[in-house]
Amino acid sequence: MSIEKVALLAGVSKATVSRVLNAHPGVKADTRDRVLAAISASEYQPNLLARQLRTAQSHMLLVLISDITNPFCSRVVQGIEAEAEAQGYHILLCNSASQRRRESAWLGLLTGKVVDGVITMDAASTLQDIAALIGDAPWVQCAEYDPAIAASSVAIDNRGAARETVRYLAGKGRRRIGLVNSDMRYLYSHQREAGYREQLEQLGLPWRGVAYAEEISCEAGSQALRQLLQQPEPPDAVLAVSDVLAVGVVHAALEAGLRVPEDLAVVGFDGIPFTRSLNPPLTTVEQPMYQLGARSVQLLLQRIRRPTSPVVRDLLPWKRVERASS
């Protein structure tokens, strides 16, 4: 009704008001002025819902995330949001905790046409479930992905990064390099552990030590280190698959009376800003968090704009940031 009010006020048809609103070229200058005047006089606000229904696009993106509280995730979301905004899109955030029930509630927004596409950062193990709900709607998998699913993905070479890190620690003279991994629902857990084992194999280092954290938290990291420390021969270095876990590893190490890095070198993963200000500052494998998010949006919009465009699998570069903990 509201656009009708403006039309009445300006003495034109609804169609003309709509054309002015959408900046269509063929509108006579003084007609446009009259409409514009009526718009501001009436303080008209377009009903976006109606527009979305009519044009069948919402310019909204759904983001499914497992834990917004993880600094890695929140930084990626920042990249997603910035790029989305630059392209005229808004985002809905679902902190799914990888729970199927919650995810399907949110994915109803996809089938319900409330969003134009979805970016998932969920554990790979739940992606298969989700796939059925998403069908062939535009979908990009960010950081975590399932190679068996025909959707685009953006991530890093986790296996390579783990290999290189083990090689780096070995190069520093470490011989008993442990891995503090997260639970195996994540693809990256598999990939990083594979890289870890491969490289030890290749280097001919016999010692192995892998502990699995129950969740991504400092406490879980501490707990995992304590497990490794119980071995007859304890590790002299640890790679943790998350900076958050690494904080806990360092904490437990100091608590156990070890010196970092003298007795135990520690390397984290992700490159979260605060790692720089820890004591000691943490060596870490930095992921391009912001770009992971931004690139995901680009691939998604590509799909939304041209549904036939091919699936893309992107691997972004990582880099080691060396600090005092190793």
Added chain:
Amino acid sequence: MSIEKVALLAGVSKATVSRVLNAHPGVKADTRDRVLAAISASEYQPNLLARQLRTAQSHMLLVLISDITNPFCSRVVQGIEAEAEAQGYHILLCNSASQRRRESAWLGLLTGKVVDGVITMDAASTLQDIAALIGDAPWVQCAEYDPAIAASSVAIDNRGAARETVRYLAGKGRRRIGLVNSDMRYLYSHQREAGYREQLEQLGLPWRGVAYAEEISCEAGSQALRQLLQQPEPPDAVLAVSDVLAVGVVHAALEAGLRVPEDLAVVGFDGIPFTRSLNPPLTTVEQPMYQLGARSVQLLLQRIRRPTSPVVRDLLPWKRVERASS
């Protein structure tokens, strides 16, 4: 059209399908069964946009946040999301960075009927600008608020918390208690500094030292401490208005060769989980982050459901968590 397809398939009218979809009571059992069968046979998915347009409610909430990367904020968002979900609402997240341009783009979703209400966590100084855009739409201010604005708010007693913390440090024998504050666009900065000054006054402690961090980051916290350390008589204790700043304070202190807490006691603010695993573990003033979020949703829904319901100003309890840094 889709509901029409189902209607055709079931041999009933669109109205009846709609009634079944919305679980209206007065539908004959076998009619309903026929409709249900048609729904699953056709894999019908309701168009939520159409429903929202028709019913004039979207069951979506807008959350305006200044920095999702701040662990305090992301934890509050978790509370918001959980409560929203429990009540059948979804959330849109805007990481506004307190930028007016971005905020107005998002608030267009409010006037455009895409969301039913808004929760802001923006700096108080920008709230006044926003107020005009929000008009009298349902609005709750979370953590940050402007007392002059007639919208509900949920926060803690910042002044009281600061007073108590100063008293606590003084009780530990500290005489030169400094404050690492954030920039003064925030209401909490004013409130906490007021409490800080009041309590020093009351205790008859003459020493004052306040440094302002340029942003909420570890580096900015370090920078602020370095300023305080330049005074002729350096502080023997510091209260930082954010745990993130406190991490930087501790880092800079150790770097300067000070022992924490022997030479410098440090207390943070917020109660972010990882403070427990720092070295040394950080004493902090814990805010009920999750509840701040959850309560905001409750007040907002109250407003949405009964637009005439009164403005509520809630103050939630905080508590000190004592650890080794003080």
Added chain:
DNA sequence: CTGAAAGCGCTTACAG
């Protein structure tokens, strides 16, 4: 350059 009309996919009084 502009208007009348149809339609996006629902829900909801109003009849019967």
Added chain:
DNA sequence: CTGAAAGCGCTTACAG
């Protein structure tokens, strides 16, 4: 208990 019709507020061919 069910259906026909109106309407939410837009946009977009189609005429003229």
